[in-house]
Each structure stands twice: as C-alpha cells, then as structure tokens.
Amino acid sequence: MRAGNRTSLAKAITLIESSNNAHKEEAQKLLQELLPFTGNSIRIGITGVPGAGKSSFIEAFGTMLCKMGKRVAVLAIDPSSSLSGGSILGDKTRMEELVRQENAFVRPSPSAGTLGGVHKKSRETMLLCEAAGYDVILIETVGVGQSETYVRGMVDFFLLLVLTGAGDELQGMKKGIMELADGIIVHKADGDNVRPARRTMQEYKQILHFLQPSTPGWLSTSLTVSSLEKKGLDIVWDMLMEFEQTIKQSNYWTTRRHEQTRDWFHTMITDHLIDSFYNNPERKKQVRSLEEEILHGQLTVTQGVNALFGEKNE
Amino acid sequence: MRAGNRTSLAKAITLIESSNNAHKEEAQKLLQELLPFTGNSIRIGITGVPGAGKSSFIEAFGTMLCKMGKRVAVLAIDPSSSLSGGSILGDKTRMEELVRQENAFVRPSPSAGTLGGVHKKSRETMLLCEAAGYDVILIETVGVGQSETYVRGMVDFFLLLVLTGAGDELQGMKKGIMELADGIIVHKADGDNVRPARRTMQEYKQILHFLQPSTPGWLSTSLTVSSLEKKGLDIVWDMLMEFEQTIKQSNYWTTRRHEQTRDWFHTMITDHLIDSFYNNPERKKQVRSLEEEILHGQLTVTQGVNALFGEKNE
Numbered sequence: 001m002r003a004g005n006r007t008s009l010a011k012a013i014t015l016i017e018s019s020n021n022a023h024k025e026e027a028q029k030l031l032q033e034l035l036p037f038t039g040n041s042i043r044i045g046i047t048g049v050p051g052a053g054k055s056s057f058i059e060a061f062g063t064m065l066c067k068m069g070k071r072v073a074v075l076a077i078d079p080s081s082s083l084s085g086g087s088i089l090g091d092k093t094r095m096e097e098l099v100r101q102e103n104a105f106v107r108p109s110p111s112a113g114t115l116g117g118v119h120k121k122s123r124e125t126m127l128l129c130e131a132a133g134y135d136v137i138l139i140e141t142v143g144v145g146q147s148e149t150y151v152r153g154m155v156d157f158f159l160l161l162v163l164t165g166a167g168d169e170l171q172g173m174k175k176g177i178m179e180l181a182d183g184i185i186v187h188k189a190d191g192d193n194v195r196p197a198r199r200t201m202q203e204y205k206q207i208l209h210f211l212q213p214s215t216p217g218w219l220s221t222s223l224t225v226s227s228l229e230k231k232g233l234d235i236v237w238d239m240l241m242e243f244e245q246t247i248k249q250s251n252y253w254t255t256r257r258h259e260q261t262r263d264w265f266h267t268m269i270t271d272h273l274i275d276s277f278y279n280n281p282e283r284k285k286q287v288r289s290l291e292e293e294i295l296h297g298q299l300t301v302t303q304g305v306n307a308l309f310g311e312k313n314e
Numbered sequence: 315m316r317a318g319n320r321t322s323l324a325k326a327i328t329l330i331e332s333s334n335n336a337h338k339e340e341a342q343k344l345l346q347e348l349l350p351f352t353g354n355s356i357r358i359g360i361t362g363v364p365g366a367g368k369s370s371f372i373e374a375f376g377t378m379l380c381k382m383g384k385r386v387a388v389l390a391i392d393p394s395s396s397l398s399g400g401s402i403l404g405d406k407t408r409m410e411e412l413v414r415q416e417n418a419f420v421r422p423s424p425s426a427g428t429l430g431g432v433h434k435k436s437r438e439t440m441l442l443c444e445a446a447g448y449d450v451i452l453i454e455t456v457g458v459g460q461s462e463t464y465v466r467g468m469v470d471f472f473l474l475l476v477l478t479g480a481g482d483e484l485q486g487m488k489k490g491i492m493e494l495a496d497g498i499i500v501h502k503a504d505g506d507n508v509r510p511a512r513r514t515m516q517e518y519k520q521i522l523h524f525l526q527p528s529t530p531g532w533l534s535t536s537l538t539v540s541s542l543e544k545k546g547l548d549i550v551w552d553m554l555m556e557f558e559q560t561i562k563q564s565n566y567w568t569t570r571r572h573e574q575t576r577d578w579f580h581t582m583i584t585d586h587l588i589d590s591f592y593n594n595p596e597r598k599k600q601v602r603s604l605e606e607e608i609l610h611g612q613l614t615v616t617q618g619v620n621a622l623f624g625e626k627n628e
Contacts, residue, residue, distance in 0.1 A: 028617050035611040124614070176490045176526075203524075210492075210521050258609055265608055268619045269601070273587040287583070294579055295572055297349040300438070303342050305582045 001132050002037065004071075006105055009132045013107060016124045031124055034131035039257070041073075041130045042244055043137045045151040047177070048161030053187045053227060054140055057161060059095045060227035061236060062138060066101035068237075070136050073105040073129035074098070077122050077141040077151055105134060123154050123264060152180045153260055156253065157243055158214060159236075160184045162204070164196040178204075179211050182220050183239055189224035189232065197224045217250045218243055283308075315446050316351065318385075320419055323446045327421060330438045345438055348445035353571070355387075355444045356558055357451045359465040361491070362475030367501045367541060368454055371475060373409045374541035375550060376452060380415035382551075384450050387419040387443035388412070391436050391455040391465055419448060437468050437578060466494045467574055470567065471557055472528060473550075474498045476518070478510040492518075493525050496534050497553055503538035503546065511538045531564045532557055597622075 001008035160181040189197035204222040225232035293299040315322035474495040503511035518536040539546035
C-alpha cells in the first residue's frame with residue numbers, strides 16, 4: 001500500500017469499514033502502524049446543492065491535478081443517500097477521465113450506517129490515503145443535512161459550489177453553510193452564463209465580507225469556474241496554495257489539525273456515552289414517556305432528568 | 315406570587331437558583347405546581363456586541379411596554395461575566411426608569427456557574443415569571459461565546475442589536491449570529507447618525523435576504539431605533555406582534571416551543587452523562603494522557619476510545 005498499490009489501499013479501506021470484530025482489531029493495528037506516514041496532504045472538503053456540478057468539478061479539477069503530477073484521492077461522505085438521491089460517486093461513469101488517471105484514487109461512499117460511523121470511517125480512510133502517499137484529498141459531501149459540519153471538522157479547506165442566482169439556491173442548503181466556506185465557486189460559468197456568474201461571484205464576495213471567516217487569518221473568497229470549458233481550475237489551485245502558505249505561516253495549520261483530532265476524540269466519547277445510555281429498549285420507552293409528561297406540563301424538565309438518573313424528586 | 319407580588323417572585327427565583335438539596339426539591343415541586351400557568355408570554359431574546367446599547371434599549375422599550383399596560387420581566391444570561399466585563403444588568407442604575415415601573419420585574423443574572431447550570435436556571439426563572447403573569451419576557455445576553463445559541467433555544471423571537479458600519483462590528487460577534495436573528499435593530503439612530511443607520515439597515519436587509527430565516531415562515535428584517543429619542547420602539551413592538559400572529563397562524567409557535575422543551579430535556583440528559591463520566595479525577599487524567607498519545611500519533615482515536623471503555627485494542 002505504501003508503495004502506491006491501489007488494490008492494497010482499497011483492501012485496507014474495506015478492512016477499516018468492516019464491522020467484523022476481528023477485522024476491527026486488525027484495522028486499528030494497521031492504522032496505528034501507518035500513523036507516522038499520515039498528515040502530509042492538503043485536505044479539501046467540497047459541498048454544494050444537488051445540481052451544482054460537484055462531480056464534474058471533481059472530475060475536471062482532479063484530472064488537472066493528476067496531470068500536474070499530484071496524487072489525488074477522492075472520497076465521498078453521503079450518510080443520507082436515500083434523501084439526496086444516491087451517492088454521486090456511486091455513479092462513477094461521470095468521473096470517467098479521472099478514474100483512468102494513474103495518480104487518482106476514487107472511493108465511493110461507504111455503505112449507509114449511523115452518521116457517526118460513516119464519519120469515523122471517512123476520517124480513517126483519509127488517513128489511509130495519506131499513508132499511501134496521496135497529496136490532495138478531495139472529500140465530497142452533499143449540501144444538505146449535518147454532514148458539512150463533520151466534513152468542515154476534518155479538512156483544511158472547505159469549498160462551496162453554487163450556481164448563478166445567488167441566494168435562491170442557498171434556500172435549500174444548510175443554515176450557516178456560507179460561514180463554513182473558505183472559498184465559494186460559482187460553477188458552470190460558461191457560454192451565456194459567464195456574465196451572470198461574475199455578477200453572482202461579486203455578490204458572494206460582498207456577503208463574505210460581512211461574515212466571520214471560516215479560517216482565522218484567511219479572507220474567504222469567491223471565484224468563477226467552468227468545468228466544461230476547463231476555465232478557472234488553475235485559479236482554484238492557486239487559491240489553495242496561497243491558503244496553505246498563509247495558514248502554515250501563522251501556525252494555525254497544525255493547531256487546527258490538533259483541534260480537529262481532539263474534537264473527534266471527544267465527540268466519539270460523547271457518542272459512546274449517549275449510545276450506551278439509549279441502547280436499551282426499556283430506557284428508550286422511559287425517556288419517551290417522560291418526554292410526554294414534560295410536554296403535557298405534568299413534570300418539569302429537571303424532574304424528568306432526576307427520574308432517569310434515580311434521583312429523588314420529592 | 316400568582317397575585318403579582320414581586321417579592322414572592324424574587325423569592326421563588328432564589329429558591330430555583332439555590333444549590334441546597336432541600337431547596338432544590340422544594341423548588342421543583344413549586345415549579346411543577348405552576349406549570350399550568352406558564353407559556354402565555356412572548357419570549358424575546360436580545361443580543362448585541364458590548365456597546366450596542368442593549369441596556370438603554372431594554373430600558374426604553376420595556377418602559378414603553380409597561381406604559382401600554384404590559385407586564386414586562388427582564389432576565390439576563392451572562393455566563394461569562396469575567397470575559398464580557400460584567401453583567402449589564404448588574405448595573406441596574408442604567409435601568410432607572412424601568413425598575414420604577416409597577417409592571418416591570420428586573421432580575422440580574424444569576425451568579426456564575428457552569429453554562430448549563432446558568433441556562434437551566436434561566437429557563438426555570440422564565441417559567442416562574444410567566445406563572446406570575448408577565449406577558450413579555452426580555453432575555454438579555456452578551457454577543458460573545460455560546461450563550462446566544464442557548465438563548466435562541468428558549469425564546470420565540472431573537473433580536474440582534476448592531477450599530478452603524480455593518481460588518482465591522484460583527485467581527486467581534488459569534489459566527490452565525492445573524493442567522494439566529496428574527497430581527498436586527500440598527501441602534502443609536504439619532505442625530506447625525508440617522509442617515510448612516512438607515513444605510514446600514516438596508517445593508518442588513520440585503521444580507522438577510524441571502525441567509526436562511528431563523529424562524530420558518532418569517533422573513534427576518536431590520537429596523538432603526540433610537541432609544542435616546544424614543545424613536546422606532548413602537549415599530550419594534552408592531553414587528554413582534556406581526557411575528558406572533560404569523561407564526562401562530564402557521565402553528566409553528568407551539569411546535570417550536572415543544573421542540574425547545576424536548577431539546578432542553580435531551581441536552582440535560584447528555585450533560586448529565588458527560589458530567590458523570592468526567593466527574594472523576596482519574597478519568598480526567600486518563601483522557602488527557604490518551605489525548606496526548608493520539609496527538610503524538612502513537613494511538614488511533616478509535617483505540618483511545620476503546621481504552622476508555624475497556625474494549626480490547628489488540
């Protein structure tokens with residue numbers, strides 16, 4: 001795998017994703033051995049509403065990077081494929097050119113499971129790709145639900161893809177999504193759409209000026225891109241390189257990664273506590289019935305909590 | 315207390331805030347008896363950067379409401395008084411006119427404690443004020459830290475106070491604060507400042523157009539107010555009445571309050587689980603040492619979690 005064998009990497013990821021207990025132990029041992037070789041990529045999260053053209057952007061952008069000699073891994077986080085109409089990466093035919101590149105590794109999203117589970121696996125998959133020598137990790141997520149916050153919590157740069165007519169298409173997106181973004185790409189800036197795309201880009205720049213930056217020390221910006229005509233893709237890469245240089249200089253690069261790992265650890269502890277608390281049909285029933293009493297004004301919230309944890313109410 | 319005696323209400327709040335175990339039980343019994351009389355106010359959260367003039371706004375707005383015959387309770391949430399330079403309501407002299415009104419009840423922020431503790435008490439204090447017949451509850455919070463999200467989670471309407479020169483002063487505020495707001499007041503719109511304030515108001519209206527509404531079915535809007543010249547305060551009240559009517563018609567009023575209560579219950583359960591887990595010096599030390607191993611790349615996050623919960627790593 002370390003020698004760049006893609007089949008070995010794919011096998012390692014399958015091991016990480018396995019729910020078999022023996023596999024889990026083996027996977028963790030493998031990952032532990034590989035930890036010293038992780039961390040050397042630029043981790044980029046990519047989101048956008050369905051229809052924004054995330055797949056065609058990743059195809060065009062990833063192919064350009066491969067041709068520049070970069071090794072590019074593409075992962076997808078799609079915990080809600082039933083909601084979003086299926087994983088985009090499931091439809092690999094749309095990434096025909098990219099998957100043919102020797103320097104590319106495209107991994108469809110893991111099979112559905114709990115949100116936490118999927119994300120845990122995605123982080124570990126990202127580390128495996130780094131250990132296998134990939135320099136650019138593109139992590140795709142759909143612009144709905146909670147996955148953006150998770151992805152923001154595991155990447156260096158977060159990219160939002162939008163279309164012209166700013167504002168309207170944001171209605172379908174998660175609240176606060178713009179404040180997660182380090183860069184906003186107005187996509188499909190081709191043909192008659194070039195001028196409206198530029199106008200939209202200006203509008204986004206203005207809005208970004210009012211919002212808090214997603215990364216301290218970096219002024220989030222907006223660009224236009226045409227994946228169809230392959231225009232603006234190099235500017236995106238320049239932006240990413242400028243970002244990396246700026247944030248590394250301020251030392252926030254490492255600080256953030258440490259914070260992300262720490263947060264991930266604490267989130268997993270909390271998830272474990274909540275899971276083991278609710279993982280009991282009797283407990284679930286009790287919580288539901290206390291909830292009803294509270295909503296009907298028969299019990300205070302404090303009394304409800306005391307009842308659960310066996311503290312006296314009277 | 316139900317007869318409108320302010321001294322009784324103040325005593326009941328002190329009982330709710332007490333950390334004495336016997337008092338706690340008594341307080342919960344009292345609150346349980348009063349639950350049927352709660353829920354009949356409009357709950358308004360008010361935030362803004364230090365210097366935005368929250369106290370003078372509450373003084374002028376609350377006094378106007380009292381003169382209209384409303385009964386107004388003012389509470390403060392200030393879990394970080396060391397950070398923010400002290401509770402604003404601690405300085406009661408700035409609300410001289412309001413505290414003289416027979417229909418007003420002004421309660422300074424409870425003494426510091428855990429964030430969860432302060433907020434738990436604030437919610438219960440709010441319910442006590444409702445049971446005592448107050449129709450308007452104003453809950454003030456400082457525009458830094460985490461308290462806005464908590465306050466947003468306990469009120470019907472969330473009001474943000476800003477000054478002219480939009481954007482600049484937002485830099486000191488919490489990320490995403492604008493998306494929590496149902497209304498943004500450009501304050502101190504008096505004298506030479508009237509025209510810049512109107513311009514700023516227009517800018518905010520434009521930005522709000524791009525953001526997701528804080529309350530489904532309500533288009534968040536912006537107004538100018540001068541508390542000094544008592545201008546625009548009636549428009550604020552008109553806005554609140556329109557909001558109440560609109561949201562009650564769509565039934566979201568009750569839906570949101572139920573959601574808020576349910577979330578509060580589940581947050582308290584989670585807080586309890588986390589507190590009891592970490593409430594052990596040995597455990598804390600173990601978590602810190604695992605954290606170090608993880609950050610130094612000696613252990614995977616999953617191995618760290620397994621070590622805590624006694625699962626085998628190898």
